[in-house]
Amino acid sequence: MTGKRARMKGRGRIVVVSADVGAGHDTAAAELARRLRDRGFTVDRRNLLDVLPRPARWAFREAYRGILRWLPWGYEALFTLTSRSRLTVSVVRALLRPVRHRLGRVIPPDTRAVVTTYPFANQLLGPLRRQGQLVVPVISYVTDFVVHPTWLSPGVDVYCTVRHAEVQPSGAADGIDVAVVQPLISAAFAGPSPIDRRQARRRFGLPDGERLALIVAGAWGAGEVETTVAEIAAAGIVRPVVVCGRNEALYERLRQEREHVFGWVDDMPALMRAVDVVVENAGGLTCQEALACGVPVLTYRPIPGHGRANASILDRAGLTRWVPTAAHLRPALAALADGDHRPAPGPGSRVDPAGVVADAATVPGGAGAYDGRRGRFRTDSLGDAVAVVVALLQSPGGPR
Numbered sequence: 001m002t003g004k005r006a007r008m009k010g011r012g013r014i015v016v017v018s019a020d021v022g023a024g025h026d027t028a029a030a031e032l033a034r035r036l037r038d039r040g041f042t043v044d045r046r047n048l049l050d051v052l053p054r055p056a057r058w059a060f061r062e063a064y065r066g067i068l069r070w071l072p073w074g075y076e077a078l079f080t081l082t083s084r085s086r087l088t089v090s091v092v093r094a095l096l097r098p099v100r101h102r103l104g105r106v107i108p109p110d111t112r113a114v115v116t117t118y119p120f121a122n123q124l125l126g127p128l129r130r131q132g133q134l135v136v137p138v139i140s141y142v143t144d145f146v147v148h149p150t151w152l153s154p155g156v157d158v159y160c161t162v163r164h165a166e167v168q169p170s171g172a173a174d175g176i177d178v179a180v181v182q183p184l185i186s187a188a189f190a191g192p193s194p195i196d197r198r199q200a201r202r203r204f205g206l207p208d209g210e211r212l213a214l215i216v217a218g219a220w221g222a223g224e225v226e227t228t229v230a231e232i233a234a235a236g237i238v239r240p241v242v243v244c245g246r247n248e249a250l251y252e253r254l255r256q257e258r259e260h261v262f263g264w265v266d267d268m269p270a271l272m273r274a275v276d277v278v279v280e281n282a283g284g285l286t287c288q289e290a291l292a293c294g295v296p297v298l299t300y301r302p303i304p305g306h307g308r309a310n311a312s313i314l315d316r317a318g319l320t321r322w323v324p325t326a327a328h329l330r331p332a333l334a335a336l337a338d339g340d341h342r343p344a345p346g347p348g349s350r351v352d353p354a355g356v357v358a359d360a361a362t363v364p365g366g367a368g369a370y371d372g373r374r375g376r377f378r379t380d381s382l383g384d385a386v387a388v389v390v391a392l393l394q395s396p397g398g399p400r
Contacts, residue, residue, distance in 0.1 A: 011040040012112035012361055017103070017125070019048040019118040021064060023219035023245070024285035028143050028184040029117045035354035041361070044108065048121045051102040068222050072304045079305030082149055083168055089149045093123040100124045104134060113361035116140045117184075119150040126153030137360040141184060141353050145283055146309035152176065157360065160353045162288065164317040168309065181353040185285065188269040189292040200274035203267075206241060206260060213238040213333070214275040214295075216286050219264075221247025223281040223303040229258065231326050232279065232300075237333035241275060243268075269293060277336050283310025283320070291319060296336050298323055 014036055018029035033043040049057045067075045082088045103124045107114060113136050116122050121140075128134040134155075141160045142151055147167040151159065160181045167173035193200075201208055213232055217225045221244040232240045241260040244251040248263065255261040265271055268289065272278060278290040279298045283306070290297050297320040302311040315322035323332045 010042075011358075013042045013044065013108060013110050014357060014361055015044045015046055015107050015111050015114045017046045017048055017114060017116045017118065017121040019121070021049070021061060021118070022222075022284075024143050024282075025118045027285055028141060029115075031184045031186060032115060032117070032141065032354060032357070035352065036357060039354060039358050041112075041358070044111075046103075046106055048103065048118055048124070051099055051106065065220060065222075068220075068303060076304035076308070079148070079309070083309075086149065086172075089123075089152070092120070092150065093127065093153065096120060096123050097127075100128060101133075104128050107134070111136055113137045113139060113357055115357055116156075117143055119148065122151055122153040122156050126155030128155070129157070130155030139357050139360055141181075143184075143284055144306050144310055145313040146306055147173075148306060148309070158356060160356055163349050164313060164319065166313050179351060179353075179356050180349045181351045181356060182349055183285075183288040183292070184353060185289050185292055186269070189272070189289045193269065193273050195270060195273075197274055200270045204241075204260075204262075204271055204274055206274055207239070211238040211277075212241050212260075212275040213277045213279050213298075214272060214290075215240055215242045215279045216290075217243075217245065217247075217281055217303075218284065218286060219245040221245045221250040223307070224301045225250060225281075226254065228279065228281070228301050229254065231329055232333070233258075235330040235333055237330060238276060241271075243271070277333070280320075282307045283314050287314070287320065297321070298332060298336070300329065 016029045016033050018025045020026055029045060033045055036043050049060060052060060082092070103121070114125060114134070116125060116138070117140075122138070125134060125138050129138045137157045138155060139158045139160060140151060140156050142165060145162065145165045147159065147161055147165055149168070149172055152167075152172055158177045158179055160179050162183045163180055167176070167178070195203070198208060206212060215225065215229055215232065217223050225242070225244070229240045229242055232238065239260070240258065241262075242254055242258060243262050243265050244254065246264055251261060251263045268286075272290055272293045272295050275295065277296050277298060279300050280287050280290065281300065281302045283299060283302065287297055287299075287310070299311040299314060299320050299322045302308045302322075311320070311322045314320040321332055321336075323329050
């Protein structure tokens, strides 16, 4: 162990709460945990669904998966309703209340900060924080570009969002502390690649001399994937390469008709660098990974709710190109094939979300020094007060 790491070791415990609903929330949580451990913290991972009774755990996950597949209009309606009415989010918070203390009990007493990467975790932890039953900072890393009201809960101290993220409705941004941070993606996507495009294609058995479009739909392979594949193939501009995630039924159906079909892929950085364009439908973590790789991104047939909301934000920001109909697909693919990559505007944030969490967990006075209800740090002496002011001025998540 180096001297620097030895000095950093034992900086305290941080709990990261996620949920295995898809893979994006868990992937962000895993990357955050890795960065915090590199900073010398002990990190505990918690799955929000584990605190639910077993039947409710299964029902919650499968109901969400089922409504996306069989009743997408219902999910869109629910997303819109909760976007426009704070009352509906309050109802969600009330429905979760019976399991609030179950989550509180899995947080060890020596915890210095709690971080969430899943919105409903905020609806459980925020009230505990506000009521003083949780005395450490609660920080939320928002995995989407749209900060939907289900992310927002009284008692959450700081919301970490990526650049261009929007709080909806816009008035809900009043009175909340937002830190604009780097996306929580592996350095393997943003750093230099150990292999070139030809080597990457050879690894995955892809043709060298053709233009390729990588079609991704998250860990669940959700959305109109088969229609998307058929329409991209029919456009005749690029050859489709499909990742089905853990959707085995989708994988079995597509592999009977298409050549380049994959299930779960462990080395997504290499696969993304092997293709000419990424086509996605959710605007979440996979989209951020593709952008970090420098691969142009098309959004096509976005899933309802957060998928369409993310697509709108990404398109307005110039980060991706939202193709609204099948008639627009061929021209959009042709433009990208001709080198019109629609460059992303400006650099992103340099603020590491792990740094925001570390600052909150190590302020003078210990983990309980931050008072979320008053929006400031508690101090017991003039020296502590001066130290807190300095920490706030230096902190990327501090006052602006």
